[in-house]
Amino acid sequence: MTKVFQISLGVLAAIGGFVDIGDIVFNAAAGATLGYQLVWAVVVGAVGIMVYSEMCGRVACIAKRPVFDVVRERLGYKVGLTTLLASQFVNAMTCAAEVGGVAIVLRYLFGFPYRPLIAVALLLLLVSVWFLPFEWIERVFGFGGLLLIVFAVAAVKLDPNLGALGHGLIPHIDTPSPLIWCYFAVGILGATFMPYEVYFYSSGGVEDGWVPPHDLKLNKLTAIAGYALGAVLSISIMVVAAELFVPQGIEPGFLGTVALAAQTPLGEAGLLLALLGMLFAISGAAIDTSLAGAYNMAQFFGWEWGKYRKPGGAPRFTVTWAAFFGLAFLVVISGVDPIFVTELSVVFSVVALPLTYVPILLVAGDSNYMGAHANGRLASTLGWLYLVAIVVISLAAVPLLVLTNMGEG
Amino acid sequence: MTEYRFSKDSESLQSLATEGSLLADGVVDGRTTSAFVLTHAQELASNTEKLASVVASTHPETGLAEKMMRLAALAREAASQLRTLAGHPSDAAAAARVRSALTNTADAAEKLAKSL
Numbered sequence: 001m002t003k004v005f006q007i008s009l010g011v012l013a014a015i016g017g018f019v020d021i022g023d024i025v026f027n028a029a030a031g032a033t034l035g036y037q038l039v040w041a042v043v044v045g046a047v048g049i050m051v052y053s054e055m056c057g058r059v060a061c062i063a064k065r066p067v068f069d070v071v072r073e074r075l076g077y078k079v080g081l082t083t084l085l086a087s088q089f090v091n092a093m094t095c096a097a098e099v100g101g102v103a104i105v106l107r108y109l110f111g112f113p114y115r116p117l118i119a120v121a122l123l124l125l126l127v128s129v130w131f132l133p134f135e136w137i138e139r140v141f142g143f144g145g146l147l148l149i150v151f152a153v154a155a156v157k158l159d160p161n162l163g164a165l166g167h168g169l170i171p172h173i174d175t176p177s178p179l180i181w182c183y184f185a186v187g188i189l190g191a192t193f194m195p196y197e198v199y200f201y202s203s204g205g206v207e208d209g210w211v212p213p214h215d216l217k218l219n220k221l222t223a224i225a226g227y228a229l230g231a232v233l234s235i236s237i238m239v240v241a242a243e244l245f246v247p248q249g250i251e252p253g254f255l256g257t258v259a260l261a262a263q264t265p266l267g268e269a270g271l272l273l274a275l276l277g278m279l280f281a282i283s284g285a286a287i288d289t290s291l292a293g294a295y296n297m298a299q300f301f302g303w304e305w306g307k308y309r310k311p312g313g314a315p316r317f318t319v320t321w322a323a324f325f326g327l328a329f330l331v332v333i334s335g336v337d338p339i340f341v342t343e344l345s346v347v348f349s350v351v352a353l354p355l356t357y358v359p360i361l362l363v364a365g366d367s368n369y370m371g372a373h374a375n376g377r378l379a380s381t382l383g384w385l386y387l388v389a390i391v392v393i394s395l396a397a398v399p400l401l402v403l404t405n406m407g408e409g
Numbered sequence: 410m411t412e413y414r415f416s417k418d419s420e421s422l423q424s425l426a427t428e429g430s431l432l433a434d435g436v437v438d439g440r441t442t443s444a445f446v447l448t449h450a451q452e453l454a455s456n457t458e459k460l461a462s463v464v465a466s467t468h469p470e471t472g473l474a475e476k477m478m479r480l481a482a483l484a485r486e487a488a489s490q491l492r493t494l495a496g497h498p499s500d501a502a503a504a505a506r507v508r509s510a511l512t513n514t515a516d517a518a519e520k521l522a523k524s525l
Binding site: 248 | 441
């Protein structure tokens with residue numbers, strides 16, 4: 001059981017990358033629009049984020065330096081500051097979307113009006129981060145989010161076309177709208193590499209007190225198992241959407257549409273498990289983003305940081321994560337659509353993507369820092385390959401967003 | 410409004426109405442919760458009302474005027490049915506009527522999309 005709990009950091013980080021509010025709806029829309037054609041994108045994205053999370057976890061373990069510390073040193077103050085501003089903007093927008101998402105799910109569960117529930121969501125998140133130790137945040141929200149495994153059960157119950165599912169592992173375009181295909185592929189891959197995942201993951205490694213050599217294995221296991229679980233959840237949502245929504249011509253635009261996909265084959269229990277899974281997963285993603293924002297600021301400016309300290313022991317860090325939640329509340333209460341905000345935040349993360357991943361790759365491969373634990377041939381090759389993919393995603397995201405009218409054609 | 414936009418809006422109405430009938434189906438079979446039905450039916454109704462309003466207020470291309478009026482009327486009818494579902498989220502008899510009406514609306518919207 002202890003082993004299972006130890007990988008909770010990877011599970012919670014993966015929840016942000018694969019099943020936050022935007023991903024849940026986006027994956028369902030990809031399945032409803034293109035069937036199984038983009039299953040490969042989830043798998044490719046999962047392997048990429050495993051590679052980079054393992055690297056930054058290793059750097060945190062060996063050099064005791066989380067990602068933003070490395071970003072500032074390798075890129076210098078000015079470029080580092082640009083990265084900080086871009087990533088904080090994305091963190092703030094994503095956090096706002098997630099807080100709104102928590103309120104939406106609470107509304108599905110209890111039927112109360114939306115705006116008061118935004119305040120309830122804010123309070124729940126503030127209380128959770130203030131009172132829960134880091135490892136319990138990982139466990140409660142990481143493993144709670146795994147209730148979304150109900151979509152895997154729903155997918156099995158719907159008796160999916162395994163041939164088509166297998167064919168989806170091979171990139172192929174079978175649609176009259178190749179641009180729409182590209183939009184969804186880039187969106188899925190881009191969401192997988194959202195920078196806050198690695199900020200959260202590497203800082204979490206320091207929070208968890210990882211020390212070599214034992215925790216190097218734990219890091220590898222955490223990165224692989226956590227993101228693999230995230231990918232399974234993501235593919236499951238795509239499968240139920242392909243099986244249920246394609247034949248009926250339903251275009252998912254709400255979290256409720258996705259929940260309906262669990263209810264249809266599994267009844268009320270399926271609906272409730274799906275909603276609870278969403279509640280934990282989206283809350284976890286909100287906490288990922290607010291803490292990632294505070295980690296970035298503290299590491300860039302050299303403040304005391306860490307949830308392992310009492311709030312008074314790292315006051316600027318504490319004020320920053322609380323401020324992220326406060327800002328999120330103000331954005332969502334203004335009436336913007338949380339799903340729209342999160343889709344935009346994926347696009348705006350394009351500036352932060354290469355600037356985040358280049359320093360990780362350079363430091364993880366630098367034997368002056370890492371000694372015998374620097375990148376080997378496999379990690380180095382995969383790292384450079386994925387870096388090229390990240391740059392392509394960054395360049396393609398905005399034009400595709402405009403050309404496809406956010407995937408609506 | 411162009412033929413392409415008309416076709417897209419018809420498909421959107423088909424999607425909203427079909428989803429509404431799926432939601433009502435859960436009420437009929439007792440496989441859902443009233444809080445979920447109330448909330449999601451309101452969301453669907455709100456989007457359907459917006460669609461009706463956009464379609465009704467857009468200037469049509471030649472030959473599309475009659476079809477656009479029909480699409481706007483269908484959207485208003487679907488929104489009304491969804492509001493009824495939101496108002497009676499645990500009433501199986503009302504949900505059965507809504508399901509039937511929304512299924513008909515979805516079929517009609519599909520025919521409109523294919524009529525060009």
